[in-house]
Amino acid sequence: MAGAELKAIRRKSGYSQTQMGQMIECSRHAVSYWECQGTISTRRLRYGVPKRMGEVLGFTVLPYFHAPHARGDGVLLPNRLTSTRTRGDGVLEWTDAEQSALDREVARLNEKAAIAAARYRQLCGSNTRKGNPCRNMSEPGRRRCKFHGGRSTGPKTPEGKARIADAQKARWAAYRAAQGS
Numbered sequence: 001m002a003g004a005e006l007k008a009i010r011r012k013s014g015y016s017q018t019q020m021g022q023m024i025e026c027s028r029h030a031v032s033y034w035e036c037q038g039t040i041s042t043r044r045l046r047y048g049v050p051k052r053m054g055e056v057l058g059f060t061v062l063p064y065f066h067a068p069h070a071r072g073d074g075v076l077l078p079n080r081l082t083s084t085r086t087r088g089d090g091v092l093e094w095t096d097a098e099q100s101a102l103d104r105e106v107a108r109l110n111e112k113a114a115i116a117a118a119r120y121r122q123l124c125g126s127n128t129r130k131g132n133p134c135r136n137m138s139e140p141g142r143r144r145c146k147f148h149g150g151r152s153t154g155p156k157t158p159e160g161k162a163r164i165a166d167a168q169k170a171r172w173a174a175y176r177a178a179q180g181s
Contacts, residue, residue, distance in 0.1 A: 003037035
């Protein structure tokens with residue numbers, strides 16, 4: 001709820017800020033403060049001046065565990081703080097709404113883990129020419145760095161492979177000719 005909505009409800013009820021303050025036993029300035037707020041969270045509406053304003057104006061905010069938005073998916077679940085019903089250990093089955101909420105959460109966490117695994121980077125560890133392990137970070141999702149990962153920069157097409165083979169043959173022929181003379 002926005003402070004402007006609170007103000008509109010108060011005005012529609014016909015109360016001034018001073019009258020409202022007297023009815024809920026606070027100052028006019030406290031009423032003005034809450035009416036000037038951008039958005040007032042439901043948590044803040046449950047206590048203090050906003051709660052008392054709501055009682056006078058005729059609206060109430062449900063407790064957290066009964067609010068439809070409390071779980072973020074509109075599923076109303078029983079109060080876990082006072083509920084004596086145990087779930088998930090075989091005593092009672094999950095309700096359809098609870099099971100679907102759990103399935104969505106598990107799917108979200110699995111997707112998040114897959115994304116993290118694809119981005120994971122570790123030390124390369126490949127032996128360098130000096131014999132020490134490489135300290136570069138691996139490419140994302142791979143085990144080795146860009147220097148030791150075996151990235152091919154050679155030709156991929158048959159035409160390119162033939163062109164490279166011809167060039168190598170020409171170089172070797174020139175080398176052998178230089179060695180023979």
